[in-house]
Amino acid sequence: MKDICMQKFILKEAQEFYQTALSDLFSLGEVVILEKNGQSVAAVVPMAEYDAFQAWRAAEARKQQLEAEEAAIAREHQAFQQMLPALLKQYAGRVVAIHQGEIVAVGDERMEVWQRARQQTNGAPIYVQTVDNPTKVYKMPHRKVVRHVEV
């Protein structure tokens, strides 16, 4: 792990002094800890590190959002399976959109139904499914052949 160069900077000197000292520190690419009354109150990091942190934070937020959506869609999928016998009587061959266990839109084209339901629910996770029996199985014979593997 890369060592982080760090300096402490006490927040009591004049404004002008900070400008001079900080510009020197930034040129070294160091982390500067700002202290006030003996307590660390902030850290000044090189811009590259800040950008990397922001990118990491955005990626984490997207990951959490995706996990939450996956969980919501799994619940709606379960609800759909339970409702399927009743749905087949009313919507056989059609596409339904489900939100919180309720049908919120019906149509014939999956993404059109999804978009309509999404607008109705202000961007909440929406599950779409074609009401079929038996459930369609998609074939995906893709397999990457790995060559030159020594056993």
Add this chain to the structure above:
Amino acid sequence: MWRYNEGEEPPAPFLAVTIHHPESPHQPIQVQAKIDTGADISAIPVSIIGELGLPVTSKLLVEGYDGTASTVSTYGAILQMDQARFRSQEFIAIGEPHALLGRDILNYYYLLLNGPELTFDLRLKPFSE
């Protein structure tokens, strides 16, 4: 007309496609996509799903090469490729650095694979026109 990707063994038809989020299509990502006439549905790399924050839309039963079926998530996205920008459609995720173009997309095209010369052509109109 495109050349096969000769980095694959045996060489395979690949072309560049652009993937957009279906609701905020301003930050697309370009990726190489392999033409896969055996696939019923197209697939995009899991890394792109995360990067674009593509929405989960459904669950599908997908059967692999060995006949084993498993339930997988689908994700909404817009795919743009030569001559055409598709409306929002669903994709599954794959753990590869490239996308797979299945017949859900390929069936809109006329496709000519010239294996001996390692070239291919993909058009919206018949080759005779």
